[in-house]
Amino acid sequence: MHIAKRNAQTVIQYTTAYPFRLPESSIVCVYCCESFVDGPLFRNHMDSDHKNVNVKVAYAHLHEGFIKADCTSIRCRICSQTFDIVNEAARHLNEIHNQRIDLEFSVGIQPFWMEKDKLSCAICRTNCSNIRSLSRHIQEHFFQCTCELCGKSFATSASLQKHLEFACPLVPKQKRCRKCKIPLYSSDDxxxxxxxxxxxxxxxxxxxxxxxxxxxxxxxxxxxxxxxPKKVYPCPECGLVFKKPNKFRAHFKIVHTHEHFDCPSCERKFDSKYYLDRHMVVHSNERLFFCDVCSKSFPRKYTLRQHMWIHSEVKLYECKMCDKQFNQKVSWKTHMKSYHSDLCDF
Incomplete structure (x- = not known):
């Protein structure tokens, strides 16, 4: 993947393949975050405001995969030759201008053709009615390695393997007993x-x-x-008692010191910048993570991973009282509290 990314950076640096983000249904400039309703307006903006590009900025908001780019009319910034296909522009840069592009690997760009009244895939010429549909279509050309368990797709088999080893929520995580090293695959084990x-x-x-x-x-x-006696953590300043030390530390820092982090949009305070940054998603309309099954969008990757269990037929959580099964722990807990509250201690 890193070679494809390097190829894409070179093409973006030396051509008018204009990168953008697509958080919802508007085209968002990766350099200044201004939004546009169609391709011509976006290209006019790029031509006038971003003649000199900083490729690192273009990748600042890219979480994974290939970068999206408007390739409607690609022009070489060095000699002004024009191209219809991004791969031709990449070959031109490599062979004519000696720019470092490894042609044995992908260019690393998802190419969009965006005219005012026509949206097309620059690979197979398929037309789509809206830009979100076009984006989903173009991804089918790149993300062809699909996880058979959760349905998520990847551009390379190496990325799929890494997903299966570390990220897929449906792969049982193997644990070992610390003392005898016997593998333990489930909580029952x-x-x-x-x-x-x-x-x-x-x-x-x-x-x-x-x-x-x-x-x-x-x-x-x-x-x-x-x-x-139960160990508790009383606050020496106000006397509030906490059952967990981390809750006490957060309380003390937020209420009794000036080391907390204030949300600029509401009155909430946090004991670390990490938690403030996580909270700020609540005040943003950006939902960068999309479900490949139902297209629902989420502000956090973690929330998307939790959502994916809805589409799973694997039900890992079972009620021992009535044999009902659930694919989400939160659903199992809700069931236990609603129907068996006298038998559970949470």
């Missing part, structure tokens, strides 16, 4: 293993030496069996 192998339980009661499979069970045992 872990539960059975720790029931049978007492010595593998990591959490040791400091009073009686009994071992537990998780920290919560150990704390519950120490409180109920040995009368160890």
């Amino acid at each position: 872990q539960k059975k293993h720790f029931e049978m192998s007492v010595n593998c339980r990591q959490h040791l009661c400091s009073v009686c030496g009994e071992r537990f499979s998780n920290w919560k069970l150990k704390i519950s045992h120490m409180e109920n069996t040995h009368g160890v």
